[in-house]
Amino acid sequence: MPKRSLLWFRKDLRLHDNPVLHRALQESDAILPVFIIDPRWFRKLPLGFRKTGANRTAFLLQCLQDLRERLQSREGALLIGYGHPEKLLPELVREYQIEAIYTQRDIAWEERRSAAAVQRAVAPLGCLFNREWSHLLYHPDDLDFSPQQTPATFKTFRKHLRRSRVRELLPEVARFPLLPPKEEAPLPGLPDLGLYAEPQPAYPGGETAALQRLQHYFFDTEALTRYKWTRNQSLGDDYSSKFSPYLAHGCLSPRLVYRENKRYEATVRKNISTYWLLFELKWREFFQYLGMRHGNRMFFPEGIKGRERAWKEDKELFERWRKAQTGIPFLDAHMRQMNQTGFMSNRGRVNHASFLAQEYGINWTWGAAWFEARLIDYDVCSNWLNWNTQATEQRFTNPIWQSKKYDQKGEYVRKWLPELRDVPVPQLYAPFTMSEEEQAEHGVKIGEDYPAPATLSGKLEWAVKRL
Ligand SMILES: Cc1cc2nc3c(=O)[nH]c(=O)nc-3n(C[C@H](O)[C@H](O)[C@H](O)COP(=O)(O)OP(=O)(O)OC[C@H]3O[C@@H](n4cnc5c(N)ncnc54)[C@H](O)[C@@H]3O)c2cc1C
Numbered sequence: 001m002p003k004r005s006l007l008w009f010r011k012d013l014r015l016h017d018n019p020v021l022h023r024a025l026q027e028s029d030a031i032l033p034v035f036i037i038d039p040r041w042f043r044k045l046p047l048g049f050r051k052t053g054a055n056r057t058a059f060l061l062q063c064l065q066d067l068r069e070r071l072q073s074r075e076g077a078l079l080i081g082y083g084h085p086e087k088l089l090p091e092l093v094r095e096y097q098i099e100a101i102y103t104q105r106d107i108a109w110e111e112r113r114s115a116a117a118v119q120r121a122v123a124p125l126g127c128l129f130n131r132e133w134s135h136l137l138y139h140p141d142d143l144d145f146s147p148q149q150t151p152a153t154f155k156t157f158r159k160h161l162r163r164s165r166v167r168e169l170l171p172e173v174a175r176f177p178l179l180p181p182k183e184e185a186p187l188p189g190l191p192d193l194g195l196y197a198e199p200q201p202a203y204p205g206g207e208t209a210a211l212q213r214l215q216h217y218f219f220d221t222e223a224l225t226r227y228k229w230t231r232n233q234s235l236g237d238d239y240s241s242k243f244s245p246y247l248a249h250g251c252l253s254p255r256l257v258y259r260e261n262k263r264y265e266a267t268v269r270k271n272i273s274t275y276w277l278l279f280e281l282k283w284r285e286f287f288q289y290l291g292m293r294h295g296n297r298m299f300f301p302e303g304i305k306g307r308e309r310a311w312k313e314d315k316e317l318f319e320r321w322r323k324a325q326t327g328i329p330f331l332d333a334h335m336r337q338m339n340q341t342g343f344m345s346n347r348g349r350v351n352h353a354s355f356l357a358q359e360y361g362i363n364w365t366w367g368a369a370w371f372e373a374r375l376i377d378y379d380v381c382s383n384w385l386n387w388n389t390q391a392t393e394q395r396f397t398n399p400i401w402q403s404k405k406y407d408q409k410g411e412y413v414r415k416w417l418p419e420l421r422d423v424p425v426p427q428l429y430a431p432f433t434m435s436e437e438e439q440a441e442h443g444v445k446i447g448e449d450y451p452a453p454a455t456l457s458g459k460l461e462w463a464v465k466r467l
Contacts, residue, residue, distance in 0.1 A: 003028050004179060006092060008085070008103040008118070009035045009078070010111070012134040012250035013063045014207040015070055017169045019132040024102035025173055027130075032096055032179040033071055033078050035064055036085045038114070042193050047318075047366055049373050054190055055342030058199035059376040061187050063249050066206025068187075076178025082188060086117035093127045096179060100128040104135065104250070107291045108298075108380040135247070137254040137285045138164055140292075147292035157286045166258050201376050202341035203245055210246035214257065217241050218264050227273040231280075234334065234345040235412040241277065244377035245343070247284070254281060284382055291381035298384040301365050303392035311363035318362055320454055321355075322370045327432055327446075327453035328460075330403035331355060333416035342376035347406055353390035354397035359457055364391035400463035403429045419449045426467040433464055 005028035012018055013035075024031050041052045068078040081088045092098065101122060106112050119129040133139055140147055142164045151157045190199065203209065218224050223238040233239035246252035258278065265274050294304040302308045320326060324335035334348030344352075349371070357364040368387040372378050390397070407413055410428040414421045420428060423442045427434050431444065432452045439445055446452050453460070 003030075003100065004096060004098050005031045005100045005102055006089070006096070006098045007031045007033045008089065008101055009033060009067065010104045010106075010250075011248065012104045013067050014210070014251050014253065015067075015173065016207070016211075017253035017256055018250075019134045019170065020102050020104050022170045022173065023130065023132055024100075025175065025177075027102075028100070028177070030177045030179045031102075032092070032098065032181065033067075033076060034081065034089070034092060035067075035078060036081045036083065036088055037188065037193070038085060039083070039193075042195065045369060045373075047369060049370070050195070051369075051373060053342075053373045054195045054197040054199040055201045055374065056376050056378060057190060057193060057195055059201045059203075059205040059245060059342065060249065061190075062201075062205030062209075063207070063251055065187060066208050066251075068184075070207060071178065074176040074178065075180075076176065077181050077184050079181040080185060080187060082192075084117075085114055086121045089118050090121045090125060090127075093122050093125050095182075098127055100130060102130045102132070105131040105133045107288060109296050111380070135250055135254070136288060137166055137258060137281060139167055142167065147289055150286075150289040150293040154283065154286050157289065158282060161282060161285075166255055169253070169255055169259055200341055201245075202343035203242055203376065205245070205249065205251070205376075207246075207251045210243075210251035213242060213246065214252065214260060217243075218260055219268070222268060224261070224264060224277060225269050225271060225273055228271075228276045229273070231276070232345075232347050232406055233412075234337075234347050234406065235415065240345065242343075244379075244382075248377045248379040248382075254284070257281060284379075287381040287385040290385055298381070298388060299365060299368075301363055303388040304385070305388075305392060307392045309392075311357075312361045313363055313366075314360070317360050317454060318356075318366055320451070321352075321360065321362070321367070325451045326355070327451040328355075328399050328403075329410075329413040329417055329420055329428060329431065329450075330399045330407060333413045336416045338371075338374050342374060344375070347402065349386065350390055351397050351399045351402055353387050354394065355399055357391035358396045359455060359460070364388075367391075396459055398459055398463050400430050400460055400467070404463075404467060417450070419444055429467055430464050433467075 005024050007024045012020055042050050044050055064080060071078050106115060144163055145160055221238060230239040243252055243257060247254060261274055261278055291298055297304045301311055324332040326332055331351060334344050338344035353367060356362050356367040364387055368384050371383055410425045413428055420431060423431055423444060432446050444450055
């Protein structure tokens with residue numbers, strides 16, 4: 001009897017360079033591609049918001065639509081279910097007489113628990129459960145340390161990477177024997193998932209969009225050549241690659257980014273920028289491996305280094321922060337952008353994590369949960385371990401000083417905070433310093449049109465004096 005397999009897509013929503021798909025096709029006579037939307041992703045947290053918000057969900061649905069169309073063009077389809085995978089997948093195994101499930105290997109606890117529950121549920125049906133790494137740049141088997149011994153510093157981690165290699169891309173799949181699903185339900189709408197906000201994700205989801213973005217950033221605009229000098233900005237689309245939402249959903253293989261970067265170096269230009277993009281991609285890799293080493297500790301308030309601190313649990317202050325009401329324009333502009341579009345620049349994220357933990361002294365895990373809910377590029381390890389770093393390891397990043405450095409003319413702030421559009425720099429960096437006459441002259445009343453800061457520590461005052 002021919003071997004029928006089920007391909008359980010998760011955060012690997014692509015057909016190119018996908019080790020799970022590749023192995024499933026090699027070992028099966030026919031495969032049934034499936035994605036399960038789990039209602040637990042949308043549960044309400046005690047902090048008062050849902051674990052996954054409207055923008056990331058809209059982005060995910062676009063990824064699924066695109067994957068479905070790509071499979072349809074190969075005379076297949078994508079079966080999309082809604083429910084608990086450990087309940088739905090055994091039903092499909094029975095219905096389609098599936099002998100093996102193929103899926104991605106995960107790092108974080110919730111994803112691993114979900115996979116383990118499926119494995120347990122299908123084992124009595126005689127169904128095999130196979131997993132492959134599909135979101136890493138370096139395969140763990142190719143490194144000279146085990147994930148549990150991942151070096152504590154990025155510098156040492158990079159030294160080890162030098163002794164390894166990035167595997168070649170998997171060849172294009174020619175043979176695509178897909179099992180047609182008996183029925184192909186339409187994609188759910190956001191209200192079906194309990195989400196009522198109007199989504200406006202900053203970028204379109206899906207593998208097609210991911211490949212277009214790669215072509216745009218590298219070869220069409222050659223923006224890559226300028227990356228090192230533009231990457232700390234926040235305004236516009238091309239100051240950085242915007243690959244993160246695609247990498248997070250697995251629409252883009254990190255190995256493809258690596259290979260295309262090398263091709264760019266060989267055919268267009270090799271400079272510090274081409275080096276730096278891979279340097280950043282290695283940061284992503286570092287956090288994946290640190291996640292494997294530290295497991296659940298990445299979610300603990302004391303962080304992976306066990307630095308105990310009496311964090312405040314001040315809900316009122318937290319609400320101000322997440323609703324873009326800190327009174328510091330550089331922060332509020334970034335938060336407004338993320339709340340509306342699901343994207344925030346790296347500069348904004350660094351400033352926000354540092355501010356919430358070190359100026360407000362608020363339990364940083366609350367902030368990480370807010371980013372998790374809002375970001376379209378949310379990735380467990382990148383998010384929680386970057387928060388760990390900014391909250392418990394790095395020195396304070398001063399947002400007033402940073403606005404002077406990274407938004408010199410105030411263009412970014414004016415885009416997202418139009419109520420401050422007539423305030424000139426340097427007052428725009430700290431509008432609460434304006435006298436009543438100045439406020440009247442520039443058309444804004446602090447405390448009414450735009451908030452005054454809730455706190456003003458010595459560190460912020462230091463920056464104000466030097467504006
Ligand atoms: C508090 C905080 C939370 C973050 N949360 C996430 C998250 O949930 N998901 C996520 O992908 N990134 C996260 N980052 C990292 C970084 O901000 C984003 O990867 C980057 O802004 C995405 O934009 P880009 O693709 O244009 O990046 P580029 O500057 O073009 O970089 C290219 C790629 O390198 C990787 N990268 C760059 N910087 C980092 C970094 N510091 N850590 C890990 N990978 C990096 C990303 O995959 C990125 O797509 C976070 C950073 C901070 C400080």
